Amino acid sequence: MRTLASALRLHHAGASPMKRCLSTHVTNIACNDDEPGFLDSVETFYDRAAKLSGVSEKTLTAIKAVDSVLSVKFPVEIDADTHIIIEGYRAQHSRHRLPSKGGVRFSDEVDLQEVEALASLMTFKCAIVDVPFGGAKGGVKLNPKKFTPKQLERITRRYTMELCQKNFIGPGIDVPAPDVGTGPREMSWIMDTYCQFNPQDVNAAGCVTGKPISLGGVRGRNEATGLGVYYGIREFLQYLEVQRMTGLNGDIAGKTVIVQGFGNVGYWAAKFFENNGAKVIGIGEHDVAAYDPNGLNIQSIFKHRAKKGSFRGFGNAAILQNPLSILERECDILIPAALERQIGLKNVKKIKAKVIGEGANGPTTPAAHDYLVSQGKVVIPDLLLNAGGVTVSYFEWLKNLSHVRFGRMSREWEEAGKEKLLTLVEASAGRQLTPQERRAVVHGAEEHELVYSGLEDTMMGACEETRATAAAKNTDLRTAAMINAIQKIATVTEKSGKMFL
Numbered sequence: 001m002r003t004l005a006s007a008l009r010l011h012h013a014g015a016s017p018m019k020r021c022l023s024t025h026v027t028n029i030a031c032n033d034d035e036p037g038f039l040d041s042v043e044t045f046y047d048r049a050a051k052l053s054g055v056s057e058k059t060l061t062a063i064k065a066v067d068s069v070l071s072v073k074f075p076v077e078i079d080a081d082t083h084i085i086i087e088g089y090r091a092q093h094s095r096h097r098l099p100s101k102g103g104v105r106f107s108d109e110v111d112l113q114e115v116e117a118l119a120s121l122m123t124f125k126c127a128i129v130d131v132p133f134g135g136a137k138g139g140v141k142l143n144p145k146k147f148t149p150k151q152l153e154r155i156t157r158r159y160t161m162e163l164c165q166k167n168f169i170g171p172g173i174d175v176p177a178p179d180v181g182t183g184p185r186e187m188s189w190i191m192d193t194y195c196q197f198n199p200q201d202v203n204a205a206g207c208v209t210g211k212p213i214s215l216g217g218v219r220g221r222n223e224a225t226g227l228g229v230y231y232g233i234r235e236f237l238q239y240l241e242v243q244r245m246t247g248l249n250g251d252i253a254g255k256t257v258i259v260q261g262f263g264n265v266g267y268w269a270a271k272f273f274e275n276n277g278a279k280v281i282g283i284g285e286h287d288v289a290a291y292d293p294n295g296l297n298i299q300s301i302f303k304h305r306a307k308k309g310s311f312r313g314f315g316n317a318a319i320l321q322n323p324l325s326i327l328e329r330e331c332d333i334l335i336p337a338a339l340e341r342q343i344g345l346k347n348v349k350k351i352k353a354k355v356i357g358e359g360a361n362g363p364t365t366p367a368a369h370d371y372l373v374s375q376g377k378v379v380i381p382d383l384l385l386n387a388g389g390v391t392v393s394y395f396e397w398l399k400n401l402s403h404v405r406f407g408r409m410s411r412e413w414e415e416a417g418k419e420k421l422l423t424l425v426e427a428s429a430g431r432q433l434t435p436q437e438r439r440a441v442v443h444g445a446e447e448h449e450l451v452y453s454g455l456e457d458t459m460m461g462a463c464e465e466t467r468a469t470a471a472a473k474n475t476d477l478r479t480a481a482m483i484n485a486i487q488k489i490a491t492v493t494e495k496s497g498k499m500f501l
């Protein structure tokens, strides 16, 4: 590493929310210039829910404030003759429970406000799904496509070094995970760097989630957010009030689905909808969108994109040169799963979907949200619907702290117990089960089955709680989910006595 000193700003924001100018990417093709930036949108949604929450003003002010922010600039050697300065951030919005938790994003668009907005969403998300963590988020300002794996590794390790030195990472402090532009590979580098700084920490694997299985990851984490999106939408379709509002029945089979963003969340959401009989008729990416009213084969289009780098030339699909226009096509369910601020006042009136399931964080501006709700559309909000990722991250963290794979100590025992029970039942019924029947009953759960089941149970419970609050307060699902989060966080904040110190 060259000798340039790293510049650091370590900011403890205290109890007063920071004033800010409009974000650099406030203007985009979906939003009017005067629509709020991402952080202002999150705060608008918070303020609406706060009014209905019955929580005291003092507590509400404390919950809203971003707790701590780390802002770093560090040099990285790109080749023998060149080094560049990289900007990185980590915001811990709330530490009412520890560790704080949230992904790390690698994107050109990263700035402090985006990271703060995402960190606060994490706080509310964890509360909604009863994951006992505070909220955090990190970001590194770069386009990962412009760097080689070796360069990305150097940047990730250097960023982690900053987190280690400033005490912004650790299994009991703050635990990153994948987000836009990062995945299991980056999480391995983060873990390895943390281990080098903390060789004595026996729980070091719990310093980051979304790791490969071989390095302490949990089976099911990769697909968790998309699977949670599927479970959540499936759940809402079962509700009679949703069926009345949308005219849709409760079956997934036969529903038409459009997904924006074919990365981790979008790919897996599309896959689970397809596996359960829905027809994915459109997928939007950053360059173009693919549309086929007869349904796109998810595995084939995934392979095509991996080989050609784009959807162009895929089967019979129509290729839309304006990818954002895919959001405006007729469909039952629309899943924005790319980035924030994709549905704003410029395009919201053209949205025809009956259910909008937010896979991405912050895809809808407040004004666009209000318009959709006024039209009787069902908007299932990000802080509820994409909470599957952090739910399974929680399972991974538990696995790391317990140092044992889920099911390892109980599977054999459960199978033996069920074998004995079946033998007794067969003897009294006078009929022998076929080997297939016996296997289906006896089979003890594998790790991924336990993870799927824990995720499904969590999403079903959180959807039901949100629905109940929406009915009790006569409000929309986003406000209802936020009310539930605020009330849960307020209980912890007030009972701990921390805010009165």
Ligand code: NAD
Binding pocket: 178, 179, 180, 181, 182, 225, 260, 261, 262, 263, 264, 265, 266, 284, 285, 286, 287, 323, 337, 338, 339, 340, 359, 360, 361, 362, 386, 387, 389, 390
């Ligand atoms: P990713 O990087 O794996 O995928 C994002 C995809 O969106 C990429 O394929 C990218 O090319 C595409 N994209 C970028 N700009 C686009 C545009 N303008 N239009 C259409 N597509 C575009 O990221 P991800 O992990 O899938 O995250 C997607 C969203 O879901 C983000 O908002 C993220 O914060 C949120 N999220 C992710 C997780 C997770 O576990 N990964 C959990 C909760 C929420």
